[in-house]
Amino acid sequence: MIAVIDYGMGNLRSVEKAFQYLGYEAQIITDASELTDAHHLVLPGDAAFGDAMRNLREGGWDQRIDDHVEGGRPFLGICVGLQLMFASSEEMGQHTGLGLLPGRCVRFPNSEKVPQIGWNQITRHTASPLLEGVEDGSFFYFVHSYYVQAENDDDQLATTDYGIEYTSIAGRDNVFGVQFHPEKSQKIGLKLLTNFATLN
Amino acid sequence: MLAKRIIPCLDVKNGRNVRGVRFSADQDAGDPVELATRYDQEGADELVFYDITASSDGRAIVMDLVQEVSERVFIPLTVGGGIRTFADVREILKGGADKVSINSAAVHTPDIITQSAESFGSQCIVGAVDVLRLETAADEPPRWEIHINGGRKATGLDALEWVDELVDRGAGELVLNSIDADGTRDGYDLELNRAVARRVDVPIVASGGAGTTQHIFEVLTEGEANAALAASIFHFQVYSIPQVKDFLTDRGVVVRPYAA
Numbered sequence: 001m002i003a004v005i006d007y008g009m010g011n012l013r014s015v016e017k018a019f020q021y022l023g024y025e026a027q028i029i030t031d032a033s034e035l036t037d038a039h040h041l042v043l044p045g046d047a048a049f050g051d052a053m054r055n056l057r058e059g060g061w062d063q064r065i066d067d068h069v070e071g072g073r074p075f076l077g078i079c080v081g082l083q084l085m086f087a088s089s090e091e092m093g094q095h096t097g098l099g100l101l102p103g104r105c106v107r108f109p110n111s112e113k114v115p116q117i118g119w120n121q122i123t124r125h126t127a128s129p130l131l132e133g134v135e136d137g138s139f140f141y142f143v144h145s146y147y148v149q150a151e152n153d154d155d156q157l158a159t160t161d162y163g164i165e166y167t168s169i170a171g172r173d174n175v176f177g178v179q180f181h182p183e184k185s186q187k188i189g190l191k192l193l194t195n196f197a198t199l200n
Numbered sequence: 201m202l203a204k205r206i207i208p209c210l211d212v213k214n215g216r217n218v219r220g221v222r223f224s225a226d227q228d229a230g231d232p233v234e235l236a237t238r239y240d241q242e243g244a245d246e247l248v249f250y251d252i253t254a255s256s257d258g259r260a261i262v263m264d265l266v267q268e269v270s271e272r273v274f275i276p277l278t279v280g281g282g283i284r285t286f287a288d289v290r291e292i293l294k295g296g297a298d299k300v301s302i303n304s305a306a307v308h309t310p311d312i313i314t315q316s317a318e319s320f321g322s323q324c325i326v327g328a329v330d331v332l333r334l335e336t337a338a339d340e341p342p343r344w345e346i347h348i349n350g351g352r353k354a355t356g357l358d359a360l361e362w363v364d365e366l367v368d369r370g371a372g373e374l375v376l377n378s379i380d381a382d383g384t385r386d387g388y389d390l391e392l393n394r395a396v397a398r399r400v401d402v403p404i405v406a407s408g409g410a411g412t413t414q415h416i417f418e419v420l421t422e423g424e425a426n427a428a429l430a431a432s433i434f435h436f437q438v439y440s441i442p443q444v445k446d447f448l449t450d451r452g453v454v455v456r457p458y459a460a
Contacts, residue, residue, distance in 0.1 A: 013296055109201050113403050119202070129261070186240070190274060
């Protein structure tokens with residue numbers, strides 16, 4: 001079963017619907033204690049980093065996520081979910097993230113329109129089963145004002161160019177994160193979600 | 201590179217998709233779910249559902265449509281028309297829309313933008329404006345006035361000052377609809393789009409006036425818009441989305457290629 005974490009932040013239904021459309025059993029989980037038989041865990045999110053992190057801690061999700069990841073099961077952060085996976089953010093003050101991967105989250109330079117809204121391309125770097133059949137240069141749908149800079153090059157599965165080159169897909173072992181919305185990125189987004197759902 | 205977006209708009213009335221010409225005449229353009237699905241397959245970058253009845257019945261119809269479309273179309277969906285309160289915004293987002301387009305309500309109660317952006321994030325709050333060009337002397341810069349209630353009522357608000365306020369309050373994107381150009385198929389108001397694009401930091405969506413692929417090309421280049429919204433040229437298959445994207449690609453504008 002694929003569990004989608006509901007911590008009061010953003011449009012989760014579309015993530016659930018996308019997995020269901022693909023024929024996978026997916027469920028939105030509101031109470032961290034109900035997270036028992038999930039083999040795949042998804043952390044979506046559209047909200048500000050600080051609020052999101054506070055809600056995760058208050059809901060006891062941070063510990064649950066750690067347990068899940070340490071158990072070697074697949075985890076996927078989407079949008080702010082990706083940002084939360086990293087160690088820190090400077091969005092409206094300094095915040096500490098889940099620290100699943102080293103790196104930090106900073107705001108786009110003022111030379112660009114902020115938020116970035118729309119379809120942008122990825123440049124692939126480190127090979128990963130998450131990107132099976134996802135070609136270099138594919139377009140995904142992005143909406144964000146802050147971006148992640150992964151500290152380790154190997155954790156950077158793909159980058160995207162928007163004034164600067166930033167980490168748009170991060171991953172290491174069973175932990176993955178995407179800055180765009182695969183559930184809103186038509187066929188190629190569904191392909192990536194299928195790849196995630198079939199990870200062991 | 202970030203692609204320029206092509207966004208078909210479905211004006212929904214009584215569960216049917218209708219075309220607007222200068223905000224008045226109606227003409228049936230077919231089943232909205234069928235159209236939405238076709239646009240998705242043809243490579244639309246987003247879809248906008250606009251409830252032109254702006255009534256509670258109309259809202260229910262539009263939300264049923266969004267619900268149905270969101271089960272099988274996986275691109276961003278925006279809902280607009282008839283939003284009055286913060287509760288409306290919440291209802292629409294919970295109902296499966298990715299963004300809410302707020303127009304007249306922002307003039308009546310500017311706080312609706314602030315409160316919505318704080319609660320749900322700027323990324324899902326679209327500030328939409330209907331503007332009418334004012335007569336100015338030849339040596340004066342152009343000016344536009346904000347109209348509300350489907351373009352029927354003048355507000356006295358200067359459009360350029362008003363878009364600043366929408367952005368300050370947290371609108372993450374702007375839709376600029378030219379009343380003069382709407383439904384005419386004579387081309388977008390390029391000066392309007394350029395003036396706003398140079399003024400605000402958020403992306404802007406041009407609306408009103410698309411008649412040819414050249415018009416779309418012009419507003420995305422000369423007009424400096426980030427996206428172009430169009431209704432009738434797609435509904436009546438004057439042009440298909442692939443035709444528009446091919447035209448743009450041939451002229452060096454980056455768009456997301458449509459999947460074959």
